[in-house]
Every structure is written in structure tokens, then in C-alpha cells.
Amino acid sequence: MARRVSPDEKAFNPVQAALTRSVLNPEEEVSPIQDHSPAPSPRVVSIEAHRNAAQPSVEPTPDASGEEQTQERFTREKRYLLTESEEDVLERLVKDMGKKLGTPLKLSHVIRATTSLLIHSRGELLKQSERMGKLKRPPNNDPAALATFEHNLARILDRAIRGSRILD
Secondary structure, three states, rough: OOOOOOOOOOOOOOOOOHHHHHHHHHHHHHOOOOOOOOOOOOOOOOOOHOOOOOOOOOOEEEOOOOOOOEEOOOOOOOOOOOOHHHHHHHHHHHHHHHHHHOOOOHHHHHHHHHHHHHOOOOHHHHHHHHHHHHOOOOOOOHHHHHHHHHHHHHHHHHHHHHOOOOOO
């Protein structure tokens, strides 16, 4: 459960301004090491493709051609509760994925990618929700009923993601 923050307490900010600037304006940093990594495989999407995608935006940044583009800032935070064992399994999964991908990976990266996948599958999610029919959300103090409810949601998600067009 989320805790209340007193008015005089500094707001939680997982990404500091300097880090945000360095990510949004990588040209400002000069690295003495040149990248000699092989070209990405065809299944890997470049970061530039996402930077150039049409998205709502608020912060102007110059692109490679010198024209200004705007990018939306991360200003929203979502929290949810896990059991200790779920947290352990999830953290291990993220760590193992990072090892297999050969890059540092955080849970926030995986959650944001999952969010993109949900948004991409929106049409199929709504179709599968309609097929499932009415679900009654149980009270929070009934763990068995909540587990069944969430299992049914997982089934909807599974069917919808499998039924969606391939994510490019």
C-alpha cells in the first residue's frame, strides 16, 4: 500500500534531471570510447525509430537534422503490491533477461515495455474482454477470489497478446 507524503517532504523522483538530460540529449556527452558493436539484428528496433515516432510531447530536443522535436516526460508513477515471493521471482527474471541480453536491465524497463505491449494490443484486449463477459471484482480481503479474478485477467491478456499483430 502506498504511503501518504507530507506536504513539506520532497516528491519522489526516480529519474533525476541530469540523467534525463543525458538520455534526451546524448550528443552533449563526449565518450572517449567508440562503439564497435555489430549492427543490431533485424528483430531489434533502434532507439531512433522510437524517438521519431509520433507521440504527444512537451520537451523540445534537436534531432540529427537540427530540427526540433518534442518528447513527453516521465511524470506519472504507478505503484502496486507484490508478495515477497513474487518480487523475488520478478527481480530474478529481470536480472536473467539482462544477462541474456548482455545489458543492464531494470524492472522499470520491463514494465514500460509491457505497457507498450498492452497499448499495442488494445483492440484485441477489448475484444477478448467482451468475449469473457462480465467479471465481478472481489474485495481486497479475499485472496483466493482475487487470485481467481487476476487469473482470468491473465487469460484475457494471454489471448489478446497472442491474437495481436506482430509488434514492429
